[in-house]
Amino acid sequence: MMQGNSLSMRETFGKLLVELGKINKDLVVITADVGSSTKAIYFKEAFPDRYFNVGISEQHMVNFAAGLATVGFKPLVVSFAMFLMRAWEQIRNSVARMNLDVKFAATHAGFSDSGDGSSHQALEDIALMRTIPNMKVIVPADSADIKRTLPVVINELKGPLYYRIGRDYTPTITEGLDYDFKLGKGYVLRDGEDLAIMGAGVVLYDALRAAEELEKMGISAAVINLLSIKPIDEDLIEYYARRTGRIITIEEHSIYGGIGSAVAEVVVKRYPVPMRFIGTTTFGRSARSQRDLLDFYGINSKSIINAALELVK
Amino acid sequence: MLFYDETIHVGSSLSSIEILTTLLFRYIREGKDPINKDWLILSKGHAAPALYALLVEKGYISEDELWKIQDISSILQGHPEIYIPGVDMSTGSLGQGLSFGVGIAQGIKMKGGSGRVFVIMGDGEQDEGEVWEAMTHAVARKLNNLIALIEMNGFQLDGATSEIKPKEFLPNVWREVGWEVLSCDGHDFVSLINTIDEALKAKAPVAIFAKTVRGKGLKAIENTANQRVGLNDARKFLIDA
DSSP states (O other): OOOSSSSHHHHHHHHHHHHHHHOTTEEEEEEEEEEEETTTHHHHHOOOGGGEEOSSOOOHHHHHHHHHHHHTTEEEEEEHHHHGGHHHIIIIIIIIIITTTEEEEEETTTTTTTTGGGGGSSSSSSHHHTSOOOOOOEOOSSSSHHHHHHHHHHHTSSSOOOEOOOOOOOOSSSSSOOOOOOTTOEEEEEEEEEEEEEEEEHHHHHHHHHHHHHHHHHHOOEEEOOOOOEOOOOOHHHHHHHHHHHHHEEEEEEEEHHHHHHHHHHHHHOOOOOOOEEESSSOOOSOOOOHHHHHHHHOSSHHHHHHHHHHOO | OOOOOOOOHHHHHHHHHHHHHHHHIIIIOOOSSSTTTOEEEEEGGHHHHOOOOOHHTSSSSHHHHHTTTOOTTOOOOOOOOSSSSOSSSSSSSSTOOHHHHHHHHHHHHHTTOOOEEEEEEGGGGGGHHHHHHHHHHHHHHTTEEEEEEEOOOSEEEEEEEEHHHHOOTHHHHHHHTTOOEEEETTTTTTHHHHHHHHHTTTSSSSEEEEEETTTTTTTTTTTTOOOOOOHHHHHHHHHHH
8 A cells, every 4th residue: 555755644743833833932732641642742842831731631621722822822732533522512612602713633533543443533523523613624635735734724724623634544645736725625636527536634545546447447537635624615516516417525534424414515505416425334443554444444446436336327 | 671581590690799799899900911911700601690790880781781681682691702791701511611711821821921810610510520620730730820719509400519419528629639728708708808819829729619609698599409580589689689
C-alpha cells in the first residue's frame, strides 16, 4: 500500500502547529492528557506557557478553552475524536452557543486507532459536529491538505471549528496539486462524466484508485475532495449532479448523518440524482492496521466499483 | 396588566438573591476590558430571574423587559444568554460555569490583568463530574483570582439533596484538594461581605459554602423543592414585601 514520502497526518499537524505558534502569540493548545499521542507535545516543547494538559478531563477541557477564548486567546483543543465527543454537550452549550473562537483538532478519527478497537474509533463525530449551529467542519485528506488548511483555520477563520484528522495511515492523495483551501469549497481531484465520487479524508485514496479502474472499464468517474464539510460546496455538488447524473459518497464514518448525508441534503434540494453511500453502519473492531479495517468494512475501491457498476447499469 | 410567568424558578432565585446583590453592588468591577473587569458566572443558570432583576437595578435592562421574562418577544431567556446585556456566560446546563471560570482566571493571569472571577453554583450541581475536573485543575494552576460560591440550600430538582446524594463532605473535599474553604450565611449581607473580603485576600482559589434557603421568604414554597408559585402567592409576596 502506497504510503507516500510525506509525514503522517498527526506528525505533520504537530510540526505545523509549532510554526503557527511562532506567528500567532495568542494561540494556546489544550489537551486532556493525550499530548504525546496527538503530537501536540511539540507545541508544549516550543511554548510551555501556552500549552495546557488539563488531565483526563474532556468536559472541563472544552469549557476551560471557552474561558480562555473569552479573554482574547485563540484556543486549539487537541483530543482524540472519540473522547472529545464525551464533551459534545459542552461544545454545543458553551462554545457554540456563545459562538466562541475555539477550534477542535480531533485526531485518531475513523478507524485510525486500529489496534484499540471500537471504544476508540470515532465513526459518528462528523454527524455530531455538523448538527451544531455555528460549527464548521473540515476534513483534510492527507498531509498536503493539512498544510493547506491548518494555517487558514488558525490564522483566518473565526468561531467554533471541528478539524478531523487520523493517525499514521496517510496515503498521498493531494500532494503536488495546485489549490488553496477556502472555507466552503470542494476540489476536483479528477474530472469525469459518468459519475462523481465524493468524500473527504484518507478514503479519497480509494476513490482515486476506483476511478482508475473504472476508466479501464470505460466509465469516466470524477473524484471530488469535499474537505469543507460544513459549510459544504453546494454549487460544486450540483454541478457534478447535473454533469454526471450519479453520485457515490465515501467516508470513514457512519453513513447516517455524515458526509454522504450532507451531500444528499444538497442533491435532493438542487438536482436529485441516484446516489450510493459507502461508510459504516456499525461499531468498529481491533485490527493490526487501519487499512485492514477499511477493507473489512468495505470502505474501499472495490465497494466504489461495485456501486458504480450498479449505478451505470 | 401585570404579566407573570408561573414557570420561572422562584425558589432558586430567592436562594441566590442576596449573594448576587452583594457581588453586583459591592464587588463586581464592570468594564469592557476582559482582563481588567470582574466576571460573574451564574453557573446555576436557573436562578436567572434573580440576576435579571438586579440587571434592571443596574440599568442594563428595562423594568418593562423584566415582566416579559420567557415571553416569545423578550430578550430574557429562562437561562442566561450572553446576548442579554450584563450577562457574562450563557449557562443553563449545570457543572460548566466553574470550568469556564478557570479558563478566564487562567487567561487573565497570563495577560497580567487584575480581573477576578466569581462563579455561583448550587449544591445539587456538585453532582456533576465536570465540577471535580474543574476544581482540581484550578488548584493545579494556582488561580487565586477565582472565587466559587456554592449555595447549600439542601434541595435539587427531584427533592432533598441528602436523599439523593450526600453533600456534607463537600467542604472537606474542596479543602483537601487545595482550595481555601470559607462558609457564610448566604442571606446575611454582613456575613457575605466579611467572607468575601476574606476570600479576596487568599493565596489560593476560594470556595465559599453559603447556607441558603430555597424560596426564602415566600411561605408557599420556602425550604421545599418547589420552584414555582402561582399568581396569587406571588402577588401576596410582592404586596407583603
